[in-house]
Amino acid sequence: MTGSLLRRRLVLLVPTLLGIVTLVFAFLHLVPGDPVEIMLGESAAPADVAALRRELGLDRPLPAQYARFLARAARGDLGRSIVLRTSVARAVAGRYPATLELAGAAFALALGLALPLGVAAALRPGSAVDRGARLVSLAGACLPGFWLGPLLILLFSLRLAWLPVSGRGGLAHLVLPATTLGLGMSAILVRLVRTSMIAALGEDFVRSARAKGAPEWRVVAVHALRNALLPVTTVAGLQAGALLAGAIITETIFAWPGLGRLLVQAIDARDYPLVQGCVLAIGLTYVGINTATDLLQRAIDPRLRDAR
């Protein structure tokens, strides 16, 4: 049964993936003017212009270009980067682990902050902890990363000199970027954990568990929290994908050598094949995470298994 579910979910992915690749293909054609001239500059030799045009396939009719792009993308061939003079796939793959490391750390930090705080707030609504959780959630939702990041650098790197200003290295390098990236997500999750935990604590099965004489920690941790985590899983999955987009800004602030920084550098250099490669890589990862979340949710919640 799980096999057929997996198959069905993967079949549903096909139109989405096709749409993503089509959008990425369309980008090059949205460039106002001649993309080749913009990439090489006006003083480029006509032979170079013609060669690049041929390499990008721009000398062919549009349907042929599209078919070629699809066929090559399916093989993981995204052309050559103009600036780096290497294959786009290789450049993207080289930066991918750094982005995963940053997003993973931010995700862990967000969950580690949101779960205990949200549960504590739900256990004592109106208490100081609850008010604190509300403050964290409001602040996190309103502080944009491109402002929070520089302020954290000012305080912890420049004034206190506790943590490095930028770059990738050990754990110390990860603290500020992961906090910058993860705080917004933890803000959303705190709110959600609190609401769904309050709802779960009011359910009949919690009352039954208490009536059975289960210890309070067990009622909270096993009976209520497990059920409260269902909506949290969905949103955490969606937000994990959004972390990839947020990483574009965080990586720029902290000179973190990941995909996001590569994307911004590619945009600055008008290296369109590399831009396409970065966008495609981030987009596909996002879809992958969302699909995994969906499947995970069905695995956790038996009620969803027969749906659809």
Added chain:
Amino acid sequence: MTAGAAVLLALALAGAAAPLLAPDPYATDLRARLALPRPGHALGQDSLGRDVLARVMHGARISFAVGATVVALSLLLGVTVGAAAGYLGGWFDEAVARVIDVLLAFPGLLLAIALAAVLGPSLGNVVLALSLLGWTGYARLARAEVAALRQREFVRAAEALGAGPSRIVARHLLPFAAPVLLVQATFGMAGAIVAESSLSFLGLGAPSPLASWGAMIDEGRPFLLVAPQVVVWPGIALATTVLALQLVGDGLRDLLDVRSRVPDRP
């Protein structure tokens, strides 16, 4: 919510009055580069000696104008497409659903960055990119509302009286969707303002020397230690605006009782 609305009003007024009250946001004074706050320059000066207060006030104009335009365009596009899909059903409805699925399969900011990158840095292109991406939420809400009411008796009655589809949708169906759309628009405006600042921060939005909050934060970063005011104040303005819009959105949602239909933080 009242507090949020009051703060919003104050910020909007500050932006509106900026040309009258504040000094020229583009006037440079290289002898006063990165000067700390002092009389005449209450929030200090930036790396070109431009008045930070004047630039923050003028930045409010950009943020509010971009936010309002993006929301208006997204609403127009989203409600038109969504209502048509909900009313007509069939293949059109299917096609709209597929397009929305693909757009939502990307993180919004990534698409906005990619679009702004190919279109070139300008506020017009920022508005275009954010509107082309922002309509999906409104379309979904309008579609759901129209499709749910489509078969009801008062719609049949209007049809029997000879009302055309556009009149039925506009006069009889969309008013039901107005509260949900209003709440969504409030959050959407906050999102658009942050997105504009993010793009400008990355150099893909407001071109220099325009006083966008995001661009100011980016320009001030190299001088963080000597002149933190250049980064701090635009950020405070931005965070306050977003917070105020969130509070108003939360308040409207409770007031109009649409909690179940608008997601917590879109």
